[in-house]
Amino acid sequence: MDLALTEQQEMLKSTARAFLERECPRQLLLELDRTETGMSPALWSQLARMGWLGLAIPAEYGGEGAGLLDTAVVYEQLGRGPLGGPHFSSAVLGALIVLECGTEDQRREILPRVASGEQILAVVYTEPDYGWGPESVKMTARRDGHDYILDGVKLFVHDAAAATHLLCVARTDQGSDPTAGLTVFLVDRTEPGVAVRTLPGFISGLGEVRFEAVRVPQWAVLGETGVAWQGLSRAFLRAIPVLCAYKVGGMEAVFELAVSYSQTRVQFGQPIGRFQRVQDHIIDIVNHLDAARWATYEAIWKLETGRPAEASVHLAKAVASEGFYRACNSCHEVHAGIGVVRNYGLVLYTKASRSLYSYLGDPKFHKRRLAAALEL
Amino acid sequence: MDFELKYSPEQEAFRKEVRAFLEANIPPDLEEPVDPADLSYEQYLMRRELGRKLGERGWLFPTFPKEYGGGGLPMELAVIIEEELDRYGLSLPPFYNTGGTLGAPCILVWGTEEQKRHFLPPILKGEVRVWQLLTEPGAGSDLASVKTLAVRDGDHYVINGQKTFVGSLHGADWLWTIVCTDPNGRRHENLSWFMIPADLPGISMTPLDLLMAGGEGGASPGAKYTVYFDNVRVPAFNLIGGENNGWKVATTHLELEHGGAGSIRRNRIVDRLIEYCKTTYRNGRPLSQDPDVQDLLVECYIDAEIGRLFNLRNYWLRHTRRPRTYEGPQASLHRKVSGLRIAEAILKALGPYALTNDPAWDPSGGHLEVFHRASIVATHPGGTIEIQKVIMARRIGIGRAVREEAGTVV
Numbered sequence: 001m002d003l004a005l006t007e008q009q010e011m012l013k014s015t016a017r018a019f020l021e022r023e024c025p026r027q028l029l030l031e032l033d034r035t036e037t038g039m040s041p042a043l044w045s046q047l048a049r050m051g052w053l054g055l056a057i058p059a060e061y062g063g064e065g066a067g068l069l070d071t072a073v074v075y076e077q078l079g080r081g082p083l084g085g086p087h088f089s090s091a092v093l094g095a096l097i098v099l100e101c102g103t104e105d106q107r108r109e110i111l112p113r114v115a116s117g118e119q120i121l122a123v124v125y126t127e128p129d130y131g132w133g134p135e136s137v138k139m140t141a142r143r144d145g146h147d148y149i150l151d152g153v154k155l156f157v158h159d160a161a162a163a164t165h166l167l168c169v170a171r172t173d174q175g176s177d178p179t180a181g182l183t184v185f186l187v188d189r190t191e192p193g194v195a196v197r198t199l200p201g202f203i204s205g206l207g208e209v210r211f212e213a214v215r216v217p218q219w220a221v222l223g224e225t226g227v228a229w230q231g232l233s234r235a236f237l238r239a240i241p242v243l244c245a246y247k248v249g250g251m252e253a254v255f256e257l258a259v260s261y262s263q264t265r266v267q268f269g270q271p272i273g274r275f276q277r278v279q280d281h282i283i284d285i286v287n288h289l290d291a292a293r294w295a296t297y298e299a300i301w302k303l304e305t306g307r308p309a310e311a312s313v314h315l316a317k318a319v320a321s322e323g324f325y326r327a328c329n330s331c332h333e334v335h336a337g338i339g340v341v342r343n344y345g346l347v348l349y350t351k352a353s354r355s356l357y358s359y360l361g362d363p364k365f366h367k368r369r370l371a372a373a374l375e376l
Numbered sequence: 377m378d379f380e381l382k383y384s385p386e387q388e389a390f391r392k393e394v395r396a397f398l399e400a401n402i403p404p405d406l407e408e409p410v411d412p413a414d415l416s417y418e419q420y421l422m423r424r425e426l427g428r429k430l431g432e433r434g435w436l437f438p439t440f441p442k443e444y445g446g447g448g449l450p451m452e453l454a455v456i457i458e459e460e461l462d463r464y465g466l467s468l469p470p471f472y473n474t475g476g477t478l479g480a481p482c483i484l485v486w487g488t489e490e491q492k493r494h495f496l497p498p499i500l501k502g503e504v505r506v507w508q509l510l511t512e513p514g515a516g517s518d519l520a521s522v523k524t525l526a527v528r529d530g531d532h533y534v535i536n537g538q539k540t541f542v543g544s545l546h547g548a549d550w551l552w553t554i555v556c557t558d559p560n561g562r563r564h565e566n567l568s569w570f571m572i573p574a575d576l577p578g579i580s581m582t583p584l585d586l587l588m589a590g591g592e593g594g595a596s597p598g599a600k601y602t603v604y605f606d607n608v609r610v611p612a613f614n615l616i617g618g619e620n621n622g623w624k625v626a627t628t629h630l631e632l633e634h635g636g637a638g639s640i641r642r643n644r645i646v647d648r649l650i651e652y653c654k655t656t657y658r659n660g661r662p663l664s665q666d667p668d669v670q671d672l673l674v675e676c677y678i679d680a681e682i683g684r685l686f687n688l689r690n691y692w693l694r695h696t697r698r699p700r701t702y703e704g705p706q707a708s709l710h711r712k713v714s715g716l717r718i719a720e721a722i723l724k725a726l727g728p729y730a731l732t733n734d735p736a737w738d739p740s741g742g743h744l745e746v747f748h749r750a751s752i753v754a755t756h757p758g759g760t761i762e763i764q765k766v767i768m769a770r771r772i773g774i775g776r777a778v779r780e781e782a783g784t785v786v
Contacts, residue, residue: 128737129659130727155737156728201732201745208737267518277762325723329716329752336516336756337541340587347587350752358727364668 003297009073016077019050024081026345032084033348036198037162038205039085044117052078053091054115056242057099062112068238068300072245079249082352084204086120086159088246093239093360094121097167101184101223101231110165110186122163122189124154124209132236132361134229135178139211141170141185146218148172150185150193150211158359160196160207163189168211172226179229184222187214203355238303240313240360244296244320247356250349251289251327257346258282258334272334281330288323288330295319311373318366324353379688381455381640390453394435394460401429408465410733410742412596413545413589420546423471424505430457431502436469437480439695440786444484444492445500451695458640467641472544472597475506475552477637478629479571481786482552486569486617486625494613495571504549506571508592508629509539509603516541516756517763519554519630520564520623524605526555526615533557533570533615535608541584541757544597548574551603554626557619567622569629571614578608588749592633592758631783633758634767635711636704638691643711645747646680649673649722652740663725672721679714686710700782702771709764715751722748 005013023046032038047053055071057063066074071092078087091114098110098121113119127138139152150170160166166187173181187194193214198207223231259282262273272278295316302309328350332339339346361369383391406422409415430436431445438454440446447454458468469476476499483495498504515522524537535555551572558566572579581601589600617625650673653664663669686707693700722744723730733742755761773779 130729199732199734199737201734201738202749203728203731206728206732208734266514267516267521269518269521272517275762277765325720332752333755333761336760337511340590340753342585342587350587354723354731354748357723362724362727364724 005069005073009070012070013073013077016052016074017080019046020077020081020083024083026343029081029083029348030343030345033204033351037085037159039087039162044085047087048115048117051115053087053117056092056238057095057111057115061099061107062115063095064115068241068304069297071242072296072300075242075245076249076252079246079251079352080253082246082250082253082348084352086122086162086205088239088243089123089159090114090119090121090163092242093123093235094167096235096239097121097123097184097232098222100235101228103223106186106222119165120159120163122157122160122166122209124157124160124166124168124187126154126156128153128155130156130358132365133178134182134233137169137171137178137182139170140174141172141183141216143172144215148183148185148216148218148221150187150214150216152211154209154211156199156206156358157209158207159205160189160209161198162205165189166194166209167222168209169228169232181226182228182232183225184228184232185216186220186222187211187216191216202351204351206355236360237310237313240317241296241299241303243356243360244292244299244316247320247324247353248289248293248296250352251285251292251324254324254327254331254346254349255282255285255289258285258331261335261338278334281333284330285327288319288327292316292320292323311370314366314370314373317361318363318370321357321363321366324349325357328353381452381459383452383456387452387456391456391460394457397429397433397435398460398464401426402464402466406464411746412591412598415545415598417546420471424502426466427469427471427473427502427505429502430469431500434500436502437500438468440480440484440496440500444496445498446496451692454695455640455691462641465644467639469502471505472507472591473505474508474592474633475548475550475571476504478508478632479506479550479552481632482569482625482628483571483616484786485628485784486621491613491616495616499550505547506550506552507543507548507574508633509542509551509553511539511541513538513540517760519626520567522554522556522567523559524553524555525559526557526568526570526610528557528612528619529609531612532609533612535570535572535578535605535610538602538604540602541590541600542603543581543599543601544589545599550574551579554622557615557622561620564623565620567626568619569616569622569625570610571616572608572610576608576610578606580604580606586753588746588753590750590753590757627783628785629783630759631700631704631785634704634764635686635706635708636690636694636700636782636785638689638694638707639687640691641687642684643680645718645743646673646676648740648743649676649718649725652744653725656739669725672725676718676721679710679718683707683710683714694785701779702768702782704782705759705764705767705771708759709761709768712755712761712764715747715754719748719751 051064054063055066059065095114141148168185168187171181172183193212195210263271265272299312299316302312434447435457438447438449442448480499526533526535551574553570557568581603584600589597656663733745770780
């Protein structure tokens with residue numbers, strides 16, 4: 001047993017941390033949060049140059065072939081930022097879907113462009129009957145000669161406004177088995193009939209995508225028609241722990257904010273960290289942080305070593321989503337007034353903890369899956 | 377024991393009078409913005425006008441003595457005014473006025489006769505809007521450590537310092553302010569309260585950019601500011617309750633702010649949530665028929681009912697002049713912690729819908745998104761969760777030989 005990162009991974013971690021500290025000061029993150037895409041072209045190019053848009057992409061397709069653990073190490077630092085924008089949707093989730101569902105030609109065509117940042121993917125999956133299981137995809141793609149016609153509404157889609165291309169999941173066959181009949185279409189976001197709208201509220205980067213009689217050719221089908229669920233579920237399983245690592249990084253930053261404030265804020269003649277009620281909040285944060293951290297990394301280890309990993313992945317996502325949400329709440333309790341001043345920065349994490357709470361399945365969804373994996 | 381408010385024929389006659397008055401005097405275009413930050417100046421002025429009209433009849437502060445501009449009414453009739461206003465989604469007063477609702481009782485308890493005659497009528501008649509100014513950058517939970525300094529100079533005091541997380545949209549007429557009058561004095565024996573005209577030279581303010589402007593005691597301010605005092609000369613007459621006696625005055629102020637005022641209103645958010653879930657279909661059935669959603673709704677409903685009962689009890693205790701100990705902060709604590717629970721339950725029940733106010737996808741009209749942000753912010757104005765617990769413990773007498781007493785209220 002050895003729970004430590006390798007020397008190389010430690011280097012990757014400190015490189016990533018140094019990059020975030022140097023290139024993504026709080027002021028920039030606050031400005032990016034006010035944009036529709038959460039990203040600037042300059043920073044996007046930098047992420048590409050660092051190789052971070054190719055972490056999950058094998059070297060043969062122009063990526064870094066970094067492996068899940070290395071990817072998670074970087075994502076933990078991105079979560080510390082917290083650096084928003086379409087990097088996860090495109091370079092992790094989107095890339096894994098192309099890898100799992102696409103043909104060899106499609107991988108060679110798409111993935112190098114994703115790694116270079118030239119192409120940005122958004123995964124267009126969820127609908128008004130929101131959910132991440134196969135049964136939640138109800139939108140249909142109708143066959144018309146050699147083409148398909150897409151019609152319908154997708155909702156709470158992450159990063160669609162930032163994307164150049166959409167990986168739209170639709171139903172091409174109706175049957176009693178919800179896992180059968182799903183197809184992924186690669187659609188140019190500027191295609192006539194595609195309308196993307198970012199949703200307002202206490203969320204970042206979530207939008208509505210409308211398809212109105214959008215004609216897509218046969219070659220836009222990723223891989224084979226009707227069998228996408230198998231590839232999608234493998235991609236989800238591998239992407240989820242990376243998203244969890246992002247939340248772990250966010251929680252770590254929130255923990256440090258709380259500790260530091262408790263040591264410097266003086267009330268009643270002493271640092272507030274001396275008060276047990278304040279200590280309780282910080283203890284809660286670190287417990288959420290460590291629970292999410294070790295659940296996430298064990299799930300990654302299982303995936304990377306070919307062990308049965310489903311239960312661990314579901315456990316990690318349930319724990320990380322709830323943990324990040326509650327850690328932010330606790331950090332607000334420690335800070336009171338100053339914590340809700342937007343420029344202070346805590347609100348960025350709080351908003352991220354809400355925006356990402358349901359991404360790739362909310363805690364309830366994963367607890368149900370965990371129950372199934374445990375054959376309860 | 378009787379939880380139902382019952383009304384005599386005389387009281388029902390009074391209700392008719394109130395209802396007719398409100399029908400005649402509430403403008404048809406008076407709207408409650410979903411997000412208090414959206415309150416327009418015109419809407420604010422309408423509320424002030426309504427306040428003045430209520431004030432003329434003594435209905436703005438119905439239980440306060442008539443001789444100072446109050447209504448001199450018993451609790452039973454005051455309740456009727458609040459119930460009738462509640463039908464319009466309004467409360468008393470119909471605008472943010474913490475320096476009035478909390479300052480006026482302090483003046484009544486601690487002011488001289490001359491001060492009562494000078495300061496109370498404009499407040500009770502709705503002629504002035506007053507902000508409370510307590511928090512400073514270095515004095516939040518530890519209010520007694522305020523550093524804003526008032527130094528006596530002839531028949532004036534000269535005030536220097538700053539207050540933060542204070543105020544509301546569209547300004548104030550007066551500022552009900554706690555300051556230090558003896559920097560070398562002992563803790564709790566060096567504070568004083570001033571009622572300060574907001575237009576005095578040397579007063580300036582800058583807005584804060586917040587997740588949401590939290591309301592002390594639940595009032596919705598819509599905005600918060602930092603207020604600066606730069607050599608502001610205030611008449612010595614405006615010092616209320618005696619020099620260096622401010623902590624005693626504060627016990628009255630804080631008792632009311634910390635939930636001791638009570639309320640007959642109920643939190644509407646759970647009603648809205650239940651209505652939302654009964655009328656919104658997901659996966660072919662109303663959300664409210666999903667057993668998991670039902671569990672969440674019932675938990676929220678219980679929280680709302682307990683909150684209503686705590687507030688109702690405190691209203692009764694206050695207006696029947698019964699002794700109280702920990703009940704005020706208990707209601708305040710419940711409002712704060714149940715707010716966090718309800719916000720989380722809404723997210724679990726509705727998913728990302730809970731977080732957007734998009735007109736196409738939010739049947740609540742923005743209420744749930746505002747509530748989510750508000751629940752995070754509401755945990756600290758008017759005392760943090762921790763401070764409410766500290767006060768409760770002292771009042772119960774945990775770990776102390778002598779129980780702390782509740783502040784005197786009216």
